[in-house]
Each structure stands twice: as C-alpha cells, then as structure tokens.
Amino acid sequence: MADNHLSTSANHNSATKVTDMDIDSLVHCAGYLTLKDISNMAISCKFLNRVVYSDSVWRRLFRERWPQLEPYIKLQTSGLREAYLARYSALQQFKFVDPLDSNVYVEAKSSDLLLSKNSVILSQGPLVQIFSIDKLLEGKASFVSLNDHRARITSMRLFPLKETSLFRNETHINDNVLVTSSCDHSIRLWWKGSCQRCFRGHNGPVTVLSDKLLGDESAKVFASGGEDSTVRLWSLRSTGKRGQHALKATLYGHEKPIVFMSVTGHMASLIVSMSKDSKVRVWDASVSSCDRNSSCVGMTSVPGVPVGMKCHDSLLYIASGSSIGAVDLRTMKTAFRTSTNQEKLYSFDIMPSKFLACTGGLGRAMLWDIRKNGESRGAEPMxxxxxxVGPVTHLHMDPYKIITAGTEDPHVGIWAADTGNQTNFLSCSPIDSSGCSAMAADGFRMVTAGYNQEYGALQFRDFNNAVCSGSLNEHVTGSKFWCPSTSGDGDESDS
Known part of the structure; x- marks a missing residue:
C-alpha cells in the first residue's frame, strides 16, 4: 500500500508542467493564439510574460493585422511588440492623413448614427437607412430603407440577436437586432431589413431606450421611457409580429417626460431613469410591481437642466446645468459635484475606467479628472x-481618443484621451460650411453627418490600414511606410 502511494506521488511530482517547456517551444505554441490570449498569458506569470514578449510572436500579429506593412516589418530586428502597440494606439487616435474614406449624399438631415460591423445606420425623421460599408468604400451607395415608423425616430439601439425569439442557430450568434423608438408611440425591432416586432404601450411619444439589456440570462428585457412619464420594460423573447405579451411592466413615479436611461453596472436588474425636471429614479426590474410603485428602489434629484447620464459599477455620473457629479447608487448620496466653469453644457461623456469625463460647452470642450474633483466649486480641468465654432453638441470618448463636434462647426476635433492633446482635425462632411448633425465612432472607424439647407452628406473613415502619419497641417505628406512613434501613449492591448 505504501509502495503504491510512493509510486503515485512520484508520478505526480514528475508530471510535466507548462513552465517545464523551453521558451522556443512555447513561443511556437503562442503563434496559434489571439492577441487577447497573448495578453492574458503576459499577466499570468513572469515566465510566460517573457515568452509573449518575443519578437517572433509580435511579428506574426503584425503581419496578420497589417500585411501591407511587410517591408517595414522585415526591416525590424527587435522591439516589434512596442512597434505594434505604438501603431495600434496611433491608429486609434486617428494620427494619419490617409484613411480609407467615402462620402455619400442624402436627401435630409441625419439625426442619429450607429456603426455596426459592416453597416452605417442613420435615422432621418421617421426613416432609417442602413448602408453597407463595403459598398461605400467601393463607391456605391447601397442601402436598405426601413420606413415603417410614422413619426420622428427618437432613439436607436443594437441588442444581441441571441437574446431574442428570432435566434435560431449558431451561424447568427454574433448578429445584432436594431431597436428604434419613435414619436408615433411605437418601438420597432428590425432584422434582415424588415420590421420583425412592433411594441406598443406608451400613451405618447417614446423618447428614449435603455443603453443595454437588463435582467438575468433567462429573462433579458429592455426599457423605454416616454413623454407619458412612464418607464416600460419589454421582453425581446415575445413572439408575434405585433409583440403580443412583450410588455412586462409599467413603472410609474416620474412627473415629466423621460430624457435619459442607463443600466447600472453593479446589478444587472437595476436601471436608472432621469426626467426633464432632473428627477432621478432607480428601478429594480426583478421586482414584480403590484402597487405600481414598488419597483422604485431609489430617488434623488440634481440642479439644472439634464445634459447627460451614464452608470458605471455602483456610481451614476450626471451632467446637468453647468456642473457634473456622481451619485452612489447604493446609498443615493452625492459622491461629488463640481462646477465646470462653463455657462451651459451641451454634451457629456465619461470614461470611468480611466476616471475621465468630458463636457461640451460653447466653442470648446473640457476634459476632467474625476478623482481630483470633490465638492469644489472651481475645479480645474485637465x-x-x-x-x-459654436456649441460642442457631440462627444465620443474611448480609452484612446475623444472626438468633439458641433452643429455649427464644419470640422471635427480628435484628441488623446489621457492628455487632451489634439491628434487630428477633420472635416465632418464634403459639404462646404456644413455643421455636424450626427456622429459615431468605433475603434479605427468614424462616420459623421453634415447638412446645409438643401441636403446632407455622410463621411465614413477607416484608419485601420493607414500608413502616412501626419500632423494637424492638412498639407503634410507622410512617409511611404509608417514609422512607430516613441511617445508611448495609449494602452498596451486591445482586449
């Protein structure tokens, strides 16, 4: 018995571990991994970190993502990881003068834009148009028109197809459905170029849709707010063209139209709504409402006209009047509020993972470090x-860049998210002196809409394969091959 135990112990101790392999073998294995897998390896232990810092690993990643830079790659003998990350960061910040771009003219002013995989989605009054990005870049304005709404579209959202009753097989596992709300009192769900569901229940125009789905995996719902001052919860798994039995709850308590909604980060069943009178309510979608008010689990209010709102973890960030602040959703106490020293705010966005917020004012935007702003009335921007020109009405923030634009300004500003330094200066449309009516950005891509009194235009740009780095001077000429910056700005992975 003792001999058997010793034998088993010896076999266990002699088992080969990953770290027993030589580095060359592990580097070869890493050649089959994605960038996300490699990033995870790098933080697992010091030994594997050495493995994934190998130039051969990053040479393969470089060739896969940017094969057109093969001459540059061959010239490099070391430092390919740093070169890869520097280029990735520079592309995310649009530091190039030669993106793939395409313009398309449209008949009316665009009020909202979305980027989705290979599509640009825009709304114009009651109409939705979906353009194929591939076709745009080929110079063909190929689009699908969705025209079932009878009044102006107020909100557009993309939700996973797999959370709906339309999902049938794994070939569509990564597809999204488009959900739109309208002043015609309806909400519509679109897929494959047609309306698949119509949700009705609001007693007036539907003003806003939730930014995400809420609830557990077995009962995902989305929320809507309306001019009838109600918040309504809808199931995406309902069947029937008219969305029968889709309405799961109607939440009462607001006295004015709903203007903003955001799903909280610390509890999947909580959603926050804000009405036109700056009253804020927190609702728990998992509570069955019997007395029409039991789902409300928190209330507060903020001073000034509401400008924007976004949840992150257990904090709710709000811009209103000329100030920004945060509310702790666990206690409903104000965590901080500070004046922006701007007479009026026109737009607001936040990147809580980096403790950064941005506010759009008249002629400029301001970048704020949230950690440095307590109850101070005169906080200094970063x-x-x-x-x-005019008010900054459109803002986009991600870990690499800030994009600013306005309805009276023919140009779009691109800024480094961590410093606020300007990295590019672009036209918003091919129409002379047109302001920016809508904007959307996703990674290396951006689409903007301009308009004048007669017609509008879209301008799409994709920086992923750009090679000529430039300056803010529009007449600068880039080098034949991109040369990595030594500034070292940007994150170290795209995972």
Whole structure:
C-alpha cells in the first residue's frame, strides 16, 4: 500500500508542467493564439510574460493585422511588440492623413448614427437607412430603407440577436437586432431589413431606450421611457409580429417626460431613469410591481437642466446645468459635484475606467479628472479642447481618443484621451460650411453627418490600414511606410 502511494506521488511530482517547456517551444505554441490570449498569458506569470514578449510572436500579429506593412516589418530586428502597440494606439487616435474614406449624399438631415460591423445606420425623421460599408468604400451607395415608423425616430439601439425569439442557430450568434423608438408611440425591432416586432404601450411619444439589456440570462428585457412619464420594460423573447405579451411592466413615479436611461453596472436588474425636471429614479426590474410603485428602489434629484447620464459599477455620473457629479447608487448620496466653469453644457461623456469625463460647452470642450474633483466649486480641468465654432453638441470618448463636434462647426476635433492633446482635425462632411448633425465612432472607424439647407452628406473613415502619419497641417505628406512613434501613449492591448 505504501509502495503504491510512493509510486503515485512520484508520478505526480514528475508530471510535466507548462513552465517545464523551453521558451522556443512555447513561443511556437503562442503563434496559434489571439492577441487577447497573448495578453492574458503576459499577466499570468513572469515566465510566460517573457515568452509573449518575443519578437517572433509580435511579428506574426503584425503581419496578420497589417500585411501591407511587410517591408517595414522585415526591416525590424527587435522591439516589434512596442512597434505594434505604438501603431495600434496611433491608429486609434486617428494620427494619419490617409484613411480609407467615402462620402455619400442624402436627401435630409441625419439625426442619429450607429456603426455596426459592416453597416452605417442613420435615422432621418421617421426613416432609417442602413448602408453597407463595403459598398461605400467601393463607391456605391447601397442601402436598405426601413420606413415603417410614422413619426420622428427618437432613439436607436443594437441588442444581441441571441437574446431574442428570432435566434435560431449558431451561424447568427454574433448578429445584432436594431431597436428604434419613435414619436408615433411605437418601438420597432428590425432584422434582415424588415420590421420583425412592433411594441406598443406608451400613451405618447417614446423618447428614449435603455443603453443595454437588463435582467438575468433567462429573462433579458429592455426599457423605454416616454413623454407619458412612464418607464416600460419589454421582453425581446415575445413572439408575434405585433409583440403580443412583450410588455412586462409599467413603472410609474416620474412627473415629466423621460430624457435619459442607463443600466447600472453593479446589478444587472437595476436601471436608472432621469426626467426633464432632473428627477432621478432607480428601478429594480426583478421586482414584480403590484402597487405600481414598488419597483422604485431609489430617488434623488440634481440642479439644472439634464445634459447627460451614464452608470458605471455602483456610481451614476450626471451632467446637468453647468456642473457634473456622481451619485452612489447604493446609498443615493452625492459622491461629488463640481462646477465646470462653463455657462451651459451641451454634451457629456465619461470614461470611468480611466476616471475621465468630458463636457461640451460653447466653442470648446473640457476634459476632467474625476478623482481630483470633490465638492469644489472651481475645479480645474485637465485640458481645454479649444477651437470649435459654436456649441460642442457631440462627444465620443474611448480609452484612446475623444472626438468633439458641433452643429455649427464644419470640422471635427480628435484628441488623446489621457492628455487632451489634439491628434487630428477633420472635416465632418464634403459639404462646404456644413455643421455636424450626427456622429459615431468605433475603434479605427468614424462616420459623421453634415447638412446645409438643401441636403446632407455622410463621411465614413477607416484608419485601420493607414500608413502616412501626419500632423494637424492638412498639407503634410507622410512617409511611404509608417514609422512607430516613441511617445508611448495609449494602452498596451486591445482586449
């Protein structure tokens, strides 16, 4: 018995571990991994970190993502990881003068834009148009028109197809459905170029849709707010063209139209709504409402006209009047509120993972470090994003960049998210002196809409394969092959 135990122990101790392999073998294995897998390996232990820092690993990643830079790659003998990450960061910040771009003219002013995989989605009054990006880049304005709404579209959202009753097989596992709300009192769900569901229940125009789905995996719902001052919860798994039995709850308590909604980050069943009078309510979608008010689990209010709102973890960030602040959703206490020293705010976005917020004012936007702003009335911004004409009405923030635009400004500003330094200066449309009516960005891509009194236009740009790095001077000429920056800005992975 003792001999058997010793034998088993010896076999266990002699088992080969991953770290027993030589580095060359592990580097070869890493050649089959994705960038996300490699990033995870790098933080697992010091030994595997050495493996994934190998130039051969990053040479393969470089060739796969940017095969057109093969001459540059061959010239490099070391430092390919740093070169890859520097280029990735520079592309995300649009630091190039030669993106793939395409313009298309449209008949009316665009009020909202979305980017979805290979599609640009825009709304114009009651109409939705979906353009194929591949066709746009080929110079063909191929689009699908969705025209079932009878009044202006107020909100557009993309939700996973797999959460709906339309999902049938794994070939569509990554597809999204488009959900739109309208002043015609309806909400519509679109897929494959046609309306698949129509949800009705609001007693007036539907003003806003939730930014995400809420609830557990077995009962995902989305929320809507309306001019009837109600919040309504809808199931995406309902069947029937008219969305029968889709309405799961109607939540009462607001006295004015709903203007913003955001799903919380710390509990999947909580959603926050804000009405036109700056009253804020927190609702629990998992509570069955019997007395029409039991789902409300928190209330507060903020001073000034509401400008924007977004949840992150257990904090709710709000811009209203001329100030920004945060509310702790666990206690409903104000965590901080500070004046922006701007007479009026026109737009707001936040990147809580980096403790950064941005507010759009008249002629400029301001970048804020949330950690440095307590109850101070005169907090100092990190940077002023200056040079705009008129109010900055459109803002986009991601870990690499901030994009600012306005309805009276023919140009779009691109700024580094961590410093506020300007990285590019672009036209918003091919129409002379047109302001920006809508904007959307996703990674290396951006689409903007301009308009004048007669017609509108879309301008799509994709920086993924750009090679000529440039400056803010529109007449600068880039080098034949991209040369990595040594500034070292940007994150170290795209995972």
């Amino acid at each position: 940077a002023e994003l200056d040079g705009h």
